[in-house]
Amino acid sequence: MSGALAVIGLGPGSPQTLTPEAAAALDRADALYGYGPYLDRVPAKSGQTRHASDNREEGSRAAAALRHAAQGAKVAMVSGGDPGVFAMAAAVCEQIDRGDAAWRSLDVSVVPGVTAMLAVAARVGAPLGHDFCAISLSDNLKPWGVVERRLDAAAGAGFVIALYNPISRARPWQLGKAFERLRQHLPASTPVVFGRAVGRPDEKIGIYSLDAVDPSAADMATLIIIGSPLTRVIERPGRSPLVYTPRFVEGGH
Structure with a gap:
């Protein structure tokens, strides 16, 4: 058998x-x-x-x-x-x-x-409309220094970043440190999307700016998407905003 x-x-x-x-x-x-x-x-x-x-x-x-x-x-x-x-x-x-x-x-x-980043992105529009990457903030299987270098590289290269495993009881400080590091590379107005438990009864979606985002609003059921300098928020009266990253980059054809 x-x-x-x-x-x-x-x-x-x-x-x-x-x-x-x-x-x-x-x-x-x-x-x-x-x-x-x-x-x-x-x-x-x-x-x-x-x-x-x-x-x-x-x-x-x-x-x-x-x-x-x-x-x-x-x-x-x-x-x-x-x-x-x-x-x-x-x-x-x-x-x-x-x-x-x-x-x-x-x-x-x-x-x-x-995967979670696709489910969260679909809830708010198209933040992954151009180049993006995914990074786990957990340092259980890799050193925190590796996480920091990858955050620097991704933000500096203009990628939209999806953060998995952002925070836990054993790692309450890392998400705040990650935001501090990203602020060194990205505009204060960069959109940040928190998507918690998408598709389940306790689903919660939040859209913030990088300068005002609160790490304590996340838990291990949260997937976070940090926009690139090109990512935009479309405000819509009476409706939820749309977040998208344009497909066109200046200098393209």
Whole structure:
């Protein structure tokens, strides 16, 4: 019996943003692995086992799922958003790279999902309309100095920046430091979008300027988009503003 592991993106949280491909992969699975709150998004199915673990146990979670698949089971590893964006697809690949040689012969697939920066951008218009990048503010897996250098480089090059993992109880200061650093490169009026829990009942969207943004308004469920010097806000009487980054850059054709 041949086992398989599917690493599945659940999207930002709303059932409407779960892709048909992801829904079918979940339905085929004998066992589900994942961070507890992500598993809670998946409806229970008779005969399907669940294996929840803590958010900081990505390596051991991936290894456990691979061991289970190697026994012949069809295993699904669930991940919020897209599994390839700061998520479980890389953790699974790392375990295959350094783990049991038999894992390399498993049928492994990655099923994409709507990542948070796309969901937040869609709520406010088109802030990612031109060149952009994504940076995780967590220093759990890389030094804070690397984060600072990447912020400097991205802002200095004119990228719109999406910030993942912006703040937590263990890291309450880093988002404020990141804004301080970005203010050295960007105009005070640069738009900043906070999108929390998009697609879920507690969704919250805020649009601020870089000089006035308050880091304490964010938590780990928040995705932050910092505009480039070209990003604009269109005020609309009686309606939410639109935020967009023009596709044309002076000197283009």
